[in-house]
Amino acid sequence: MGGSFLAAASAGSSALVAFGLYIVGVFVVAWISGRKQSEKGFVSEYFLGNRGFGMWAFALTFAATAASGGTFMGFPAKIYSHGWVLALWIAGYMVVPLVAMGAMGKQLNHVARKANAVTLPEVMEARLQNRATGLVATLMIVFFMFFYLLAQFKAGSEILARLLGDIPGFQAAVSATSGVLKSVPLGVVATADPAYVFCLVCFAVAVIVYVVYGGFRAVVWTDVMQGIIMFAGVLIMLGLVLVQTGGLAKATRTLEKMSPPESATIQLAGLGEEIVTRGDWIEVSGEWVKLVGGLTSPDGAEARVAPVLIYQPVEGTAVPPLMALPAGVAVEIADRSGYANGHDSQGAYLKAPGPHTSNAAGFLSLTLAVSFFFFWPFGTLAQPSNMVRLMAFNNSRTLRRSIVMVSIYFSVIYFLMVVIFCAGRVLLPGMDDQADGVMPALATTLTSNAGVPWLAGVLLAAPFAAVMSSVDSFLLMVSSAVVRDIYQNRMRPTASERSLRLLSYIVTSFIGIAAMLTVLKPPAHLQDLIVFASGGLAGCFLIPVLLMLFWQKMTGAGAIAGMLGGFAMHTGLLIAGYSATGEFRVATPLNLEPLIWDLLLSGVLAVAVSFMSRRPGQEVIDRYFYSSPG
Template identity: 55%
Template sequence: MNEAGTTNTALISFGVYLLGVFFLAWLSSRVREKKEFVGEYFLGSRNLGLWAFALTFAATSASGGSFMGFPSLIYTHGWVLALWIASYMVVPIVGMGLLGKRMNRLARQSGAVTIPDIIKARFKSDAVGMIATLLILFFMFFYLLAQFKAGSKIMTTLLQDVPVYQNTVAALGDAIDGLTWVGGAEPEYVLCLLVFSFSVIVYTAFGGFRAVVWTDVMQGVVMGAGVIILLILTLGQVGGLSKATEQLKEMTPPENGTGFITLGQSADEDTTLPKGSWLRLTDGGIARLAEHVRLAKGKTETEAKLLRITSPAEVERIEPTQLGFAVSTSFTPTEANGYGAGRKGVYVSAPGPDPDNEDGFLNVWVAVSFFFFWAFGSAGQPSNMVRLMAFNGTNVLRKAMLSISIYFTVIYLLLVVIFCSGRILLPGMEIDSDRIMPELATTVTSSAGVPWLAGLLLAAPFAAVMSSVDSFLLMVSSSVVRDIYQNRVNPDASEQRLKKLSYLVTAVVGILAMLAVLNPPEYLQDLIVFATSGLAGCFLMPVLLGLYWPDMTARGAIAGMLGGLGCHLGLYLMGWFVNGKFASYQLLEFNPFIWAILVSGLLSYLASLKRATEKVEN
């Protein structure tokens, strides 16, 4: 099959998946017409059964980071990521077991629909509810930015060889050239971002919480099936896990650097060298072009960023890209202070290679820190907490804990196997490692002669992104409509007005997130960690103490939330000054999340204790 035919079959299968998403949104809207709007739109009338509850919790937790950022880290740092992600297997046990039963009961007793609702009901304080609302709005926006970019990257891989898409990209490039903010972005990225944004905004606004849950169920199945199929195809093409591991043992990390690219003769027109091109070096080595290069008419030499392959077996195997003209390339490595350069075996042992850290990717204290970060950080996410308000019985909760733990174990451990093996099939992806998932999917399906399957495999990371975006959009929308407008501005608002406002807010928030990433921020993965640890640092201890400690007060909740926020932001500001970039300051090698929950818990306790002492004295 030719390349166009291959792409079209993948596109058709992916289109079938998208049609299924929109069908579920339409079906959900028909169900909602028969029920009270706010409770149904934002919480699905609190009647989620086992599989709906389990898969919506799992799909929301497994965001685009799980299928884009996590594979990128596996590819870059190797087998040590199995240790890094280990505690994700107990996320359901910690999150559901710690908060599930009590939160669900309190939500039903108080009629709470949102997390600020339930916090306000527990502490009988409007101030606590408003602070919770503002914190959710602040941190959730960072999540949305990262997910929107991930969705766009997946669609770029899917559509890159479609003629209509290529023509549209060319026209869009001319249209946005020179525009403020968006002019510096790649036109293919902008086009895919627009398509993705439209899809997710429409079905979330149209369908509400039940549509989100139903699509999460479908997407949870797609993610699980996609990972298993990708595992079979990848291991089949590398010759099995044992052979892949032996090859990984012999690999050494590539070198970043720059080089001068010289044409054999001056061209009569502008010459473009695509990003990702393989270039033979003058010393006999091989390097990959890490950026798009354009040489103006008559120019014969330019400097560019390069990634040099250092493993002898890969240098021998990789052939230079056929550019249609002679090219000579030199290479100068950048000064590296990291771990793993020139060492064999670093991809199959701890701490794993890291070009920027001389201690490696994961030393023992960072590993301990992340063990607590994933288990308790995920428990403290409002997007997970709100699902604990929607299941319909403790029997469902118990079975869901076991089901999701097994699901996460299978998904995450298999991802480590897949993308460690992916290093062998796709060398040099460090130039854009966030695209390793979609690139590997298209590569293995084409090699196996089943290109149509690429569309379904790409639906897995796309499903992870959409399941997170829809949940985050709905949470932000509920914070504005329920917690601000209905509870504080217009308590007597009609169902019709609330419905229109919900649609409007969902659309506006989605559009704002899309506009923010038209010119994408540089540190999106860092922003995800920033938002995750920030939300958990602010909410976990106040909510936990509020559910288990009768003497916990509104003053304690406010102190805990603001204390966690202050500690979290303070450590990131210190990281900015120390590292010169957006990064956290790892005090005693621990993630800021650890310090934030300690400060939050201590302040919650002390402020509540002081209030109780004052009451006794009076």
């Protein structure tokens, strides 16, 4: 392992070729999908693929859409930072396929077909015979989904920037971009990071082009390809990491000896002409010190670096590239502080609650573990992008087989990722300050050690595929809300196929470009926005949709009350969280996931208002409910 770990994250040119082939593959699949579009019923074809998807397409688009950039960037970072406790954190995924697909897949698909509905608001509107229900649902989807789009665009750009790294052609493109940005008389644009902006534009253009061209069919088939790449990427990484660590038992025993780093400040006296920079490693009194913060007073005589991270060397881990300081340099370490939980505790990475920098109770309390076991399956069930997929399979046999496939898929992806990145810490110690980059860094390290650097391109395609497969779905979701739910259903019911086609292309492009421009200067707390958006959507839709499908007394007014109740609770908890911490964070009363509170209020209001309002006539019930539910 030479150079900084961040530099190690940049794949070589052979990896870039492999990655380029993946991108070409995406476009070929999208092009073929676009050519296979049915000429009959443009809107149904463009936004729902005419409900004709079989097992492979349905299962993999469901799985790939659920796995976003967070799965391959944020989740590995958490495993790396907190250890084996992430197995408990993610354990709710063991029942996600059964809950998210089995609980209401058949009923939702049936109602959508009966209503000839293409979008979720349309289903609600038809089943509940209430136009306002559809409008409220549309507004909620557009509002929350836009946050999602922003976050995924940013993630896609960052992965691309990490891949391209210091390749000469990329650097030249960044320089050109910098010149263009400086010429724009707009502060936000002129001060944007040119490397980030270049990658953002490349990513956005690629996704917008294939979504606009191919619609839902292209999105689904590219999801299939991306889902296969994610699956293969995880299996390849597992094999490499187990071989290179000498087996899981050995890796876990080594991890047991590792303790979380301490944070400190160091003074370097007598440096002379020697220069230390951010990311360098030095050895002080047998400890490994990583210079994380900036260097101040670099006057050649004395320098202060704050913060640094101090690691205790552990036999069996990779040794970082330690820099030899010249004789006569005096090093003084001050202000040492350990993790609030896990400091000096042997085996902290092997036990619950897992180490944490600032929370003395550790990473995962028992109540949070219960909350997450609830959040993953029911949060996934309630995402409108997943519900739309439940409307697109061709028959109930496909649904049953897809549950089988997704169950195996999620087991492999999520559980094995915990294994990979717990063992990966042994191969890549010292990345706690850049944990978000651990996935590409480990991919590069594993393939370099194995003598197959080109394979890094395939492995790095996995997180990129995850981001792409989420962005394309969200983009189409917002677009369908505008074109179908607002324009066609409310403004121009008699609009021609040609005008709907044109409008769909324009709206999809416009939304993609608007999202791209919004994240030219990305907000600092984007991950918090994702959590806010996913929790908000689940809080608004889960109870109203479940009741609508399985409770004959559900009314449109009840659904609106349920959605607004979930929305009010979620935003109320956000305001409470912001007031308490000063950060964009949703409050968690009693240490429970906000979703649980959202659902409580949503459920109470939905049921109470339904009892107080007039339900749709018997002919509607007869139309949308099975005569013998099963």
